[in-house]
Amino acid sequence: MLLIAIGVAGWSSAGFAASGSRGAPSPSPSPTPSPPAIEFLAVPNHEILNRTEQAEVSVLISNKSDKPVQVLDVSLAGKNTTGQDAHFTGNLAINSELKPFTSASRNLTITATEKAPFTQTKLLLLLRYSWNAGNERVTSMQTATVPITVQRPFEEEAKGFPGGTAAFLYFLLPVIPALLSYQLIERYRKGEGWSLPTFSAEHIVPAFFLSIILSFVILYVARTKNGFDYSSPRLFALVLAVSAGAGAVVPFVRLLHDRWLSRTWGFKDNECETEYLRKALLSPWSPAEFSWATGKVGKITWQGILLEQPGGAKVLGAAVQITRSETVDDAFWENAQKELFDGEVIRNRQRLVEMVASRQLKVVLNEPIMEGKRVVKAYVVVGQVKGFQQTNSDVKNLLRPLT
Amino acid sequence: MTTLTETMVDVADCHTTLYYLSKTPPAHAPLSLANRDDYEALHQLIRGDGTTGYVDLTGTAAEIIDRVVHSYRKKSKYWTRFVGDDSFPQFSVKPWERVLPLQASLKSRVEFVNNGTFNFKVSPLPTVVIYPFGWSTWLSLRLTSAHTLSDLSRFVQYIFNAKAFKINGGQALSLREYFTAVADGIRADVFGDKDTDDSSSPQFVLVTTVIAKHGGSPPLKLLTPDEQLEMLRLVKPEGPPPKKDFESYVKPASSKDPLQFVVVNDLSRFIWLENLLKGVGQNRVWLGCHHHNTMRSLVHALQLQRLITLSSGDKRQLSQPLLELLQAGKERLSTPGYRNLSLQVFLESPEVKAAIEKVNNLK
Numbered sequence: 001m002l003l004i005a006i007g008v009a010g011w012s013s014a015g016f017a018a019s020g021s022r023g024a025p026s027p028s029p030s031p032t033p034s035p036p037a038i039e040f041l042a043v044p045n046h047e048i049l050n051r052t053e054q055a056e057v058s059v060l061i062s063n064k065s066d067k068p069v070q071v072l073d074v075s076l077a078g079k080n081t082t083g084q085d086a087h088f089t090g091n092l093a094i095n096s097e098l099k100p101f102t103s104a105s106r107n108l109t110i111t112a113t114e115k116a117p118f119t120q121t122k123l124l125l126l127l128r129y130s131w132n133a134g135n136e137r138v139t140s141m142q143t144a145t146v147p148i149t150v151q152r153p154f155e156e157e158a159k160g161f162p163g164g165t166a167a168f169l170y171f172l173l174p175v176i177p178a179l180l181s182y183q184l185i186e187r188y189r190k191g192e193g194w195s196l197p198t199f200s201a202e203h204i205v206p207a208f209f210l211s212i213i214l215s216f217v218i219l220y221v222a223r224t225k226n227g228f229d230y231s232s233p234r235l236f237a238l239v240l241a242v243s244a245g246a247g248a249v250v251p252f253v254r255l256l257h258d259r260w261l262s263r264t265w266g267f268k269d270n271e272c273e274t275e276y277l278r279k280a281l282l283s284p285w286s287p288a289e290f291s292w293a294t295g296k297v298g299k300i301t302w303q304g305i306l307l308e309q310p311g312g313a314k315v316l317g318a319a320v321q322i323t324r325s326e327t328v329d330d331a332f333w334e335n336a337q338k339e340l341f342d343g344e345v346i347r348n349r350q351r352l353v354e355m356v357a358s359r360q361l362k363v364v365l366n367e368p369i370m371e372g373k374r375v376v377k378a379y380v381v382v383g384q385v386k387g388f389q390q391t392n393s394d395v396k397n398l399l400r401p402l403t
Numbered sequence: 404m405t406t407l408t409e410t411m412v413d414v415a416d417c418h419t420t421l422y423y424l425s426k427t428p429p430a431h432a433p434l435s436l437a438n439r440d441d442y443e444a445l446h447q448l449i450r451g452d453g454t455t456g457y458v459d460l461t462g463t464a465a466e467i468i469d470r471v472v473h474s475y476r477k478k479s480k481y482w483t484r485f486v487g488d489d490s491f492p493q494f495s496v497k498p499w500e501r502v503l504p505l506q507a508s509l510k511s512r513v514e515f516v517n518n519g520t521f522n523f524k525v526s527p528l529p530t531v532v533i534y535p536f537g538w539s540t541w542l543s544l545r546l547t548s549a550h551t552l553s554d555l556s557r558f559v560q561y562i563f564n565a566k567a568f569k570i571n572g573g574q575a576l577s578l579r580e581y582f583t584a585v586a587d588g589i590r591a592d593v594f595g596d597k598d599t600d601d602s603s604s605p606q607f608v609l610v611t612t613v614i615a616k617h618g619g620s621p622p623l624k625l626l627t628p629d630e631q632l633e634m635l636r637l638v639k640p641e642g643p644p645p646k647k648d649f650e651s652y653v654k655p656a657s658s659k660d661p662l663q664f665v666v667v668n669d670l671s672r673f674i675w676l677e678n679l680l681k682g683v684g685q686n687r688v689w690l691g692c693h694h695h696n697t698m699r700s701l702v703h704a705l706q707l708q709r710l711i712t713l714s715s716g717d718k719r720q721l722s723q724p725l726l727e728l729l730q731a732g733k734e735r736l737s738t739p740g741y742r743n744l745s746l747q748v749f750l751e752s753p754e755v756k757a758a759i760e761k762v763n764n765l766k
Contacts, residue, residue, distance in 0.1 A: 323619040330617070330682075364619050367661060375624045402619045402662075403681050 033133040035140060036065035036100075040127040042074075042108070042144035049112045049150050057110055057146055059092065061127060062103040070130045071098050072139065074108050077124040080115075087116040088123060088148065098129070112150050120149040175210045177240045178247025179203055185251035189258055191311060261310035267380045273320065273363035274356050276379040280307055280317060280398055281349040292319070292367075292396035296389050304369035304381065305398055306390065314388045317380045319367035321402045322352070328360050336361065337401055344397045366400055409615040410546040410555055411691065413698040414562070415608045416582045419537040419709040420601035422594045424725035433461050434471075434593050436535035438724040439499040446498045449473055449505070457507070457592065467509055467588025474506040474532060474699075481696040484741040499535075502707065502731050507531040509588075513581065514569045515544070521558055523550040527568070531585065532702060533593055536710045536728060537601060539608070539702045540585040542568075542578075552621060556633035559611060563640040578607075602713055608701045609671040610745070611637050612694035613680065615687060620662050620677055623653060638671035656744050665744050670705065672697060672745045693743070700739070700746045704755070707732035711758035718765045726765075733762035 039062040044055045059074050074092040075081075081088055090110035098104055110123065127142040159166070176199060183197035199207075265283040267276070280286060285308055293306035293316065304316030324333035340352045355361045369376040371384070422429065423437040435441030449455045453472045457465035475482045475492045483489050486501055496503065508530055515525040526545040531538055546558065561567055566575035570584060590599040626634065631649040638652065639645050645652065645668060657663035662677035674697065679690040710732055715721060721729070736750060736759055749755060 321619040321622075324617065326618070333617075334682075362619065364622075365625055366620075366622050368622065368624050370624075377625060402677065403615075403617050 034065075035133075036063060036067040036069050036129075036131050038062065038069060038127070038129060038140075038142050039064055040125075040142035040144050042125045042146050044110070044146050044148065047147055047149055049116075049148060050153060051112050051114055051116050051150060054109050054111045055148060057090070057108040057125070059106045059108050059125070059127075059144075060103060061094075061098060061105070061129075063098040063100055066100040067131055068100055069098050071096055071104065072128040072130060074106070074125055074127050076110070077126045077143070085115060086113055087121070088112055110146070110148065112148065116150040118150050118152050120147060122147050171215075172204075172207050172211050174214055174239055174243050175207045177243035178210070179207055181244040181247035182251055185248045185255060189251055189255040189311075191313065258310055266310050267307060267315050267317070267382050269380070269382045269384075270378060271380045273379055274353075276317065277320070277356055277363060277399070278353045280305075281346070281353055283310075286349075289395055290398040291393040293388075293390050294392040296391065297385050297387055300372050302369070302371055302381075302385055302388060304376075304385075305396065306393060307380065309382070314385065314390070315380055315382045316369050316385050316388070317398070318365050318369050318376075318378070319396060320379070320399045321364050321366040322356070322399050323362050323364070323402045325359055325362040332360070333403075341401050344400055346399070363399075366402075367396075404618055405552060405616055405621050406549050406618040407551065407555060407613050407616045408547065408549055409687075410550070410611065410613050411694045412544040412546065412555075412559060412562070412611045413541065413609070413694070414544075414578065415532075415539045415541040415698065415702050416586070417537065417539050417604035417608065417702065417705050417709060418586055418589075418601040419604075419706070419713050420594055420599050421536060421714065421725065422599050422601070423535055424722055424728065426720075426722045428722070429595055429598070431595075433463075434505075434533075436533075436593070439727065442499045442535055443497075446473065446496060446503070446505070451476060465510070465588075466591045467511065467585065468507040468531070468592045469510045470508045471533075472506050472508070474504045476506075479696075480692065481699060481741050485700075485739070487740045499727070500731055502534065502703075502728060502735060504703070504706075505533040507533055507589075507593075509585065511570045512572075513542070514572065515562075516565075516567050516569055516575050518561065518565065518567075521550075521554065521561075523548040523554070525558075529585065531589055532699075532706075533589070534706055534710075535724070537706055538586075538589050538593065539706065540582050540589070541698070541702065542581070543698075552630070553633050555611070555613075556636045559609075559637050560640040582607075602709070604670075604705065604709060606670045608698065608705060609638065609640070610674065610694060610698045610701065611672070612674040612676075612690065612697070614690050614694070615682065616680060620675070620680070623649075623661060623664065634666055634673065635668070637673040638666050638668035640671075654744055654748060665748075667745070667748050670701060670749065672701070674745065696741060697743060697745045700741055700743070701749060704736060704739070704746060704749055707736055708755050708758045711736075711761055712754065716761055716765060721765075729762050729765070733759050 041060040042057050044057045046055055049055055061071055063069055071094045073094055076088055076090050080086055088110055090108055092106055092108040094106060096104070108125070123146045125144045125146055127144070128139060129142070130137055130139040161169070179199060180197040184194070187193070187195050187197070265279050267279055271279070291306050292303065294301065294303050296302070302316055305319055307315050307317045309315055324330070324336070336355060340346060340348050340355070346352060352361070356363055365377065365379070369378065369381050423432065428437045435445045445460070448460060449471055451473065453470065453476055455472065456470050457468040460471055473492065475496070478492065483491050488495070513527045513529050515527050517525065524547045526547070528543045528545070530541050530543070532541055544562070546555070562578055566577050566580070568576050568578065568581045570576065570581065576584065586603070590596050590601065594601070621630065626649070632644055635645045635649065635652060652666050652668055654665045654667050655661065655663065656665055656676060657678070660677060662675065664675055666673040674694065676690060676693065679686045679693070711729055714725060714729055718726065736755055739746065739750065742750070
């Protein structure tokens with residue numbers, strides 16, 4: 001009981017002492033000013049953002065002191081929060097007085113910029129406030145941490161793939177447009193039309209290999225370890241375009257080459273005899289020995305000299321006779337035969353074509369192309385024998401010198 | 404366009420008579436054709452140099468025949484194959500056993516009457532092939548200088564259907580009239596004149612061969628219907644045009660070369676052998692030989708076939724010489740020493756098969 005009495009007395013005296021100091025100025029030297037007790041809480045409404053997205057951060061400021069404070073603003077701290085290269089932006093100007101023992105709440109909007117890294121970042125929020133320290137007005141700060149994770153587009157969707165697949169596809173992404181565009185142009189070049197390209201299992205290994213090479217190249221050239229920033233639509237589109245363009249280069253060049261070959265060496269329906277002989281005899285793939293092929297297109301049997309288009313497609317030609325034209329005499333023809341032929345084997349194809357072109361020699365059909373039992377009176381058939389399935393062939397001279 | 408520069412057109416008739424071969428042969432015989440001995444003696448009497456005149460053999464002037472020669476006078480592939488003896492005709496001729504004919508040249512000159520539409524030269528050369536049982540007047544026409552297949556077709560039709568010939572500048576005669584005129588002379592000179600009682604074949608042997616050309620060749624598959632008809636008219640120059648498909652008249656002479664072919668109709672042939680049409684080496688000569696041999700072999704086979712066909716099938720009614728000739732003829736038709744595609748087609752005809760069968764079945 002004695003101890004309790006002493007305690008209560010002590011508490012009472014202390015209470016009086018405090019009341020006395022508030023009511024009248026103390027004669028003792030002025031004490032060191034104590035800062036106001038400010039509590040600063042920041043809670044984001046969501047912590048995962050895509051670039052350019054915003055998060056609302058609820059800010060609660062509590063003045064737990066008996067001094068009024070002037071709350072100035074809330075801002076982001078750190079070197080990447082201002083200027084052109086800022087990763088995050090957000091600033092809240094308040095400029096209002098917070099009375100003792102009161103609280104205030106505000107909403108701060110934080111924006112992840114285009115340059116925000118794809119990772120979790122702990123953002124430091126700074127609360128700035130001012131108060132009177134005696135006769136002097138001072139400004140103090142409080143901090144709070146807000147964790148924000150910036151994720152890539154479709155990152156959530158990618159989590160739906162089996163383990164590792166998403167990362168693998170992400171790795172292959174720069175190469176896939178190239179492969180698809182390659183297929184697209186290559187199929188067109190081969191005359192298969194504009195069919196939808198596919199990315200099948202057989203493409204994975206070359207794509208993986210190309211991706212590795214591409215990654216090394218990028219690292220070397222760009223001196224960057226960040227890889228491609230696909231979250232930027234512009235960059236994403238650019239990457240796709242460059243990749244597709246790169247993939248299309250080879251087949252496109254080949255397509256142009258094919259077009260040139262086709263214009264130079266490709267057979268057309270209703271070809272004239274001079275062009276027919278030139279293409280059949282002088283094309284780079286002209287065989288040393290021609291063959292008379294029998295085969296089917298659908299249910300119809302076709303026969304003719306087997307020839308090849310620049311793209312490899314088969315066409316049928318007629319066997320022809322070579323004879324002298326009326327403008328030259330027998331002596332010329334005899335000499336021409338010696339120069340051009342060894343029996344019925346052609347010695348000098350180039351010269352033969354030149355003589356035909358200059359009308360010194362004449363070309364007429366010898367063995368025509370046969371469509372079933374119908375005689376086709378043309379030197380070459382192209383369109384009608386598309387899909388020709390050869391069943392038989394015999395060696396036959398394309399042309400025959402006849403007196 | 405194909406331009407022909409030399410073409411041979413040979414045509415022959417066929418007269419068959421048993422004048423010398425009946426059981427009672429005629430007492431008078433201008434030439435000794437009635438039996439083996441006489442026939443072989445006649446062959447021996449004829450000089451091998453081709454200078455033996457008709458008068459040398461008979462002592463009388465002929466009405467139409469100039470000289471008489473062995474048909475086998477010149478050594479050739481045809482005759483050596485015909486008899487199966489490379490030394491022929493040096494030794495062992497056996498004209499009766501082998502049914503070797505004689506050949507007569509004619510006193511009269513035959514001319515071609517050009518109606519003005521043929522711009523090429525036509526050189527006719529007549530001869531008569533004489534057998535103990537008949538004869539064939541063989542008119543060989545050589546066409547030279549440029550002409551087309553169309554011209555050729557027109558020419559063959561012309562000689563069959565128009566009065567295209569003159570004898571010694573006389574009246575123009577048709578081919579049949581010319582053959583009739585020659586036949587009258589042969590009957591008088593060789594057989595029993597009006598008693599000859601011969602039968603003539605309704606069809607002529609006609610062989611046309613292109614010997615030289617330039618400007619390529621006509622691929623058969625590419626011929627238009629008109630061009631096909633022109634080619635068919637070369638083997639059917641008379642009467643209505645052929646009715647069957649063009650292909651059915653064409654016999655390939657080579658399995659590999661479609662430009663070696665013979666167009667065949669009855670006893671007519673149109674021969675195109677591209678391998679021999681190249682103007683190199685002996686090609687032209689060989690082609691001429693092929694043409695000549697074809698004509699000769701067809702005439703010979705036709706003579707034999709008609710002899711058998713017109714003879715009795717009853718052995719008792721046949722004289723011994725005729726029986727010998729029938730047997731020899733059958734052997735020749737069954738196993739001809741010389742054979743080519745043109746002859747083969749005829750030998751496989753029902754008429755020849757029936758003739759062979761007839762001799763086999765002689766009672």
